[in-house]
Amino acid sequence: MKRVLFISVLLGLIFSTGSYAQKNQARLAYIEKYKDIAINNMKTHGIPASITLAQGCLESGDGLSDLAVKANNHFGIKCHKEWTGPTYYKKDDEVGKSCFRKYKRAEDSFKDHSDFLRYRDRYAFLFDLDVTDYKGWAYGLKKAGYATNPKYPQLLIKIIEDYDLYKYDGGVVTDGKKKDKKDGKKVSERDIIPPSPAQLEAVKQLNPTKRSVWYKFSQNRPLYIKNGVTYIVANGGDTYSSIAAEYNLFPKEILRFNDLKSDTELSAGTVVYLEKKKNRAAEHLECHIAEEGDDFYTLSQRYGVKLKKLLEYNNKRSIHDISQDDVIYLRKYKK
Numbered sequence: 001m002k003r004v005l006f007i008s009v010l011l012g013l014i015f016s017t018g019s020y021a022q023k024n025q026a027r028l029a030y031i032e033k034y035k036d037i038a039i040n041n042m043k044t045h046g047i048p049a050s051i052t053l054a055q056g057c058l059e060s061g062d063g064l065s066d067l068a069v070k071a072n073n074h075f076g077i078k079c080h081k082e083w084t085g086p087t088y089y090k091k092d093d094e095v096g097k098s099c100f101r102k103y104k105r106a107e108d109s110f111k112d113h114s115d116f117l118r119y120r121d122r123y124a125f126l127f128d129l130d131v132t133d134y135k136g137w138a139y140g141l142k143k144a145g146y147a148t149n150p151k152y153p154q155l156l157i158k159i160i161e162d163y164d165l166y167k168y169d170g171g172v173v174t175d176g177k178k179k180d181k182k183d184g185k186k187v188s189e190r191d192i193i194p195p196s197p198a199q200l201e202a203v204k205q206l207n208p209t210k211r212s213v214w215y216k217f218s219q220n221r222p223l224y225i226k227n228g229v230t231y232i233v234a235n236g237g238d239t240y241s242s243i244a245a246e247y248n249l250f251p252k253e254i255l256r257f258n259d260l261k262s263d264t265e266l267s268a269g270t271v272v273y274l275e276k277k278k279n280r281a282a283e284h285l286e287c288h289i290a291e292e293g294d295d296f297y298t299l300s301q302r303y304g305v306k307l308k309k310l311l312e313y314n315n316k317r318s319i320h321d322i323s324q325d326d327v328i329y330l331r332k333y334k335k
Contacts, residue, residue, distance in 0.1 A: 030062040031163060037110045039168055045114040046127050046193050050165035051137045052110065054156040063106075066090060071102040075113040081325035082289070119327075120289045124197050131193055132169045134160050194284040220246065223274075227282050227304030230275050236268040247274055259300060259307040277306045281330035290326040295319045303330055 031053055038049035038056075059076045060068035067073045071088035079087055079099035086102035103109045117123045122144045129136040138153040138160075149155070160166055204225045224231055232243070240263045244254040251263065257273045266272070281303045288299060296319040300307040311317065313329040322328065 026062045026064065027057055027159075027163065030057055030060075031165070033063075034106070034110065035168055037107055041110055041114040042131065042169070043193055045118045046131060046195070047114055047117055048131050048134050048137055049168035050134045050160045051141070051156065052113065053165050053168070054134075054138075054159040055113070055141075056110070057159050058155055067100060068106075071100060072106045072109050073100050073103060074106060074109045075116075077101050077109075077112060077116055081323060082327045115287075118197065119287050121291055127195075127197055132166070134166055134169065197285060227278050229273055229277050229304040231271050231273045231304075234266050234268055234270040234272050238266050238268075238272075239263060240266060240272070243272055249274065259297065271301050273301075273304070277304050279306060279309050280332065281305050285330050287330055288328045290322050290324055290328055292324050294324075294328075295322055296328075299328060299330075305330060 034056060035049065035053060038052040041047060041052060042049040056063075056074045059065075060074040063069075063074065067076065067088065067090060071086075073088065076092075077100065079101055083101055088100045088102040089097040090100060092098045101109075101112065103112065117126070123141075123146075126137055126140045126144070129140065135153075135157055138156040141147065141156070142150075142152045146152070205222055221232055221235070224233070232247075234243070240254050240258070240260070241251045243249075243266075244251045247254075254272070254274070255261065255263065257276055259277075277300065285303065288294075288303070296310050296314075296316065297307060299305075300310050307319070310328070310330070311319070313332055316322070
């Protein structure tokens with residue numbers, strides 16, 4: 001009897017160990033297959049490769065989930081209003097079936113996941129974290145509402161640490177070090193990771209004591225620059241005409257710089273550009289996912305891009321022709 005019991009226990013251990021090993025191999029195979037894509041997306045979007053891989057493992061069941069197999073959707077991204085591609089319906093945590101995005105290739109799912117995080121305001125704070133701070137990213141994703149599971153951060157961190165995924169965040173890739181074309185210095189892959197959206201939108205205060213600025217502008221208030229365009233912030237009682245006079249500009253000039261046709265009411269705190277806005281947003285700011293209350297004029301002022309160009313890039317005529325979750329291109333869209 002004891003011998004039979006011992007054999008039963010032994011067989012159970014063998015089968016359970018075999019199952020674990022199989023699962024372990026499936027995850028290793030998944031990581032090996034997609035690590036280069038995750039690293040490349042880290043360099044173009046600034047999302048840690050470890051986070052992308054861990055999310056892919058967790059969300060897709062190491063590429064074996066129904067959604068991953070039948071829809072090439074590795075991150076559980078739902079359709080949302082802006083999605084115009086193929087769809088796949090399946091049951092999830094919500095009542096009934098939900099609409100999920102369907103992709104032609106798994107690589108497209110990885111790219112869309114990077115775009116999804118990069119261009120939504122609620123995830124913007126994550127890009128101010130260091131690319132090696134996978135723990136900060138894991139907890140930040142939960143805070144931003146990516147997942148409802150309260151243990152989501154711990155699950156990601158465990159995958160990253162169990163499989164040493166953090167090694168892909170430090171710039172150690174197959175090509176090793178690259179030389180900078182200008183001065184021949186060796187730079188790591190981390191050096192070419194794009195700045196965060198917050199950094200690209202960051203306000204820089206100009207030094208009015210510099211000669212190039214001193215003779216041109218009044219020193220009565222701070223000057224700022226965004227997307228290479230100089231602006232001030234209006235005070236109470238300001239008008240576009242009074243600001244034009246203060247900075248030796250014609251009233252029509254300052255209205256044109258701010259895409260206005262008449263001297264409309266000016267509220268305190270309003271951004272007023274003192275020179276022409278740019279034809280496109282800062283490099284690496286490709287698009288904006290519309291939030292409630294957005295319109296093309298406010299986005300034009302926010303990003304320092306000419307209103308006419310924004311409408312042109314998005315094939316729109318009215319500044320109000322915009323809905324929540326719309327993808328708004330800030331530069332000419334490259335297919």
